[in-house]
Amino acid sequence: MKYFFYLLFLAFTHTYSQSGIITYESIINFGNSAPKKSEKKLFFNESASLYRSVANVSDRKENGQTTKTRSKKTIPIDENTATETVNITYTSTFEPLYYFDVETQQFICRGTLFENKKFEPYIYKDNYARKIQWQLKNEFKTISGYSCQKATTDFRGRKYTAWFTTKIPLPYGPWKLNGLPGLILETYDETGEIYIVAKKIEIPKNVKKFLKKPIEGAQITFREFIERRSHESDDIIKAFMARLPKGTKNVTAKTKRTGFELEYEWEKG
Amino acid sequence: MKRTLLILMTILFSFGAFSSNGGATTENIEHQKEVLSSFETSELILKKDKCVIKRTTTITIDHGTYTETIVLVEYIPC
Numbered sequence: 001m002k003y004f005f006y007l008l009f010l011a012f013t014h015t016y017s018q019s020g021i022i023t024y025e026s027i028i029n030f031g032n033s034a035p036k037k038s039e040k041k042l043f044f045n046e047s048a049s050l051y052r053s054v055a056n057v058s059d060r061k062e063n064g065q066t067t068k069t070r071s072k073k074t075i076p077i078d079e080n081t082a083t084e085t086v087n088i089t090y091t092s093t094f095e096p097l098y099y100f101d102v103e104t105q106q107f108i109c110r111g112t113l114f115e116n117k118k119f120e121p122y123i124y125k126d127n128y129a130r131k132i133q134w135q136l137k138n139e140f141k142t143i144s145g146y147s148c149q150k151a152t153t154d155f156r157g158r159k160y161t162a163w164f165t166t167k168i169p170l171p172y173g174p175w176k177l178n179g180l181p182g183l184i185l186e187t188y189d190e191t192g193e194i195y196i197v198a199k200k201i202e203i204p205k206n207v208k209k210f211l212k213k214p215i216e217g218a219q220i221t222f223r224e225f226i227e228r229r230s231h232e233s234d235d236i237i238k239a240f241m242a243r244l245p246k247g248t249k250n251v252t253a254k255t256k257r258t259g260f261e262l263e264y265e266w267e268k269g
Numbered sequence: 270m271k272r273t274l275l276i277l278m279t280i281l282f283s284f285g286a287f288s289s290n291g292g293a294t295t296e297n298i299e300h301q302k303e304v305l306s307s308f309e310t311s312e313l314i315l316k317k318d319k320c321v322i323k324r325t326t327t328i329t330i331d332h333g334t335y336t337e338t339i340v341l342v343e344y345i346p347c
Contacts, residue, residue, distance in 0.1 A: 030336060053333070089329040096333040114330045175334065229332075233339050236328055240341055252342040259335030 019045035020203035021210075022183070023054070024174050027195045030258035040196070042174060043207040044183075047102050049172040050211050053095040067091040092119035097214040098176055105130050107176060110214035111225060114232045121217030124225045128265045129176040134162070143185040144201050151180055157262025158194070162187040168203065175260060194260060226264060230257070 022042040029035035039054040069089045097110040107126040112119040137150040141163060148163035155177070162173065166182040173184030174196045185198040220228075237253045328339040 028334075084324040086324065086326045087329070088326070089331060091331045092333065112332055114332075119332075229335070232330065233337055236330075236339055237341070240326070240328075252340075254340045254342075256338045256340070257335075258338075259332075261335070 018168075018170065018204075019207050020168075020201065020205045021207060022185070022198050022202075023200035024196050025199045026174070029193050031193070039199075040174060041210075042172060043210040044170060044172050045207060045211060046170070048211055048213075049100045049170070049178075051098040051174055067093060090114060090117075090119070094119055094121045094217075099213050100130075100172060100178055101213070102171075107178075108213055109176075109222075110217055111229075113225070113228055114236075122220045122225055123214055123217045124220050124222045126176060126222045128222075130179065132177065132179045134180055144198055146185060146201070148185055149182070153177075156260070156264065158189040158191070158260070160187055160189050160194075193258075223264075223266060226261075 022044075024040045024042065025037065026040050027035055027037050040051060041054050043050045043052075067090070069087075069091070071087045073085045074083070092112045092114075094110070094112045096112070099108045100106075101108065107129045108123065109126055110121055110123055112121055132153055132155055134151040134153045137152065139150040141148055141150075143163060143165070146165040146167050148165045151162050151164060153160050153162070160177065162177060162180065162184045163186040164173070164180040164182040164184045168183040169181060170183050171178050171180060173180065174187060177184055177187055185201075186196070188195045233255045237255075240253075241251065323343045325343075326341040328341070330337045330339075
């Protein structure tokens with residue numbers, strides 16, 4: 001009987017020794033607004049990982065609504081003329097999800113497209129993301145008590161540095177960064193626009209209820225998703241132009257796109 | 270002596286006038302820059318003298334890891 005409990009304990013610890021939750025602090029500064037600081041979680045076990053925002057991990061159901069904020073400011077130039085600045089921000093309540101399946105080696109992601117003034121969720125497989133080529137460096141440091149090794153890579157137009165630990169020998173990391181011999185605890189790109197660091201490491205931890213494949217949303221290819229997203233501003237500009245009051249003499253429209261990904265594999269010759 | 274004083278006063282007055290004009294121009298440009306600073310259109314507008322901006326609309330679409338900012342500028346032409 002004594003051995004039975006011993007074996008039961010061993011089986012339990014073995015099952016959960018490779019599963020856990022990493023809470024990351026993510027600081028994104030694309031320059032078009034104030035730096036965005038948020039918490040993200042990576043749920044993982046031996047067969048899969050899921051990276052997502054902390055906000056929606058609780059039981060709060062995503063309602064799919066689009067949050068719209070608007071601010072207006074009028075600045076007088078002289079007695080007869082005044083300029084007006086209007087800021088409108090549409091924010092998706094569908095958080096992006098990044099699920100990596102070890103067995104199939106597939107990245108299943110959920111993203112949103114802005115269509116008819118609201119965000120619609122889509123599911124796509126990013127097959128390029130599993131082929132990240134890393135260069136391991138002979139540099140080491142400690143993060144949250146774990147000894148980490150440095151690695152670098154070029155991925156979609158950004159040069160990343162990652163610090164991974166072989167104490168957790170799983171190929172996962174934040175966002176789509178993966179494929180190292182240990183879990184990534186810190187990463188940043190050379191421009192300083194992206195910085196993600198582990199703040200809390202919970203191992204072992206049962207993550208079964210959180211580690212679910214994204215299913216909500218229409219299936220779409222990754223390339224189609226990116227191409228459709230790059231045209232979403234055209235409709236907004238068209239709608240805006242149509243609403244302009246009579247007498248407006250000239251309009252300049254300028255679009256600035258920023259994000260983790262600056263270029264794609266199919267764009268390279 | 271009177272003549273020298275007159276010349277000196279004329280020179281000083283001229284300096285004052287130029288200085289005043291210069292100050293006003295700088296102030297005007299600075300003001301325009303302030304209005305436009307966050308919209309990256311200052312270069313466009315300042316190159317075209319006497320253009321007056323009527324309204325600038327910035328629309329940001331925030332997808333989480335990707336943002337798109339559209340800046341629409343309506344202005345009275347030069």
